[in-house]
Amino acid sequence: MDTQALQAFVTVADQGSFTAAADALFLTQPAVSKRIALLEDELHSRLFDRMGRHVALTEAGEALLPRARRILLELE
Numbered sequence: 001m002d003t004q005a006l007q008a009f010v011t012v013a014d015q016g017s018f019t020a021a022a023d024a025l026f027l028t029q030p031a032v033s034k035r036i037a038l039l040e041d042e043l044h045s046r047l048f049d050r051m052g053r054h055v056a057l058t059e060a061g062e063a064l065l066p067r068a069r070r071i072l073l074e075l076e
Helices: 003-015 018-025 029-043 059-075
Strands: 048-051 054-057
Touching: 003 018, 003 029, 003 059, 018 029, 054 059
Parallel strands: none
Antiparallel strands: 048 054
8 A cells, every 4th residue: 555545545535536636636537546446456445436527435435534644644
């Protein structure tokens, strides 16, 4: 699990959209999607329910979010 994937996850959760997260991170939307996909593969769980252009956290995503925030905060 790398910090870039965690940052992408937290930003998508905060923004509610992969496109908005990509803009906030100065990345392309496919780059953000790939980071999330790699994280989901690593965790063997979907983190977001995709509903058109908007996303919502799954139960696994809800469980990961506070931990991801704490890890990123500790790394700062």
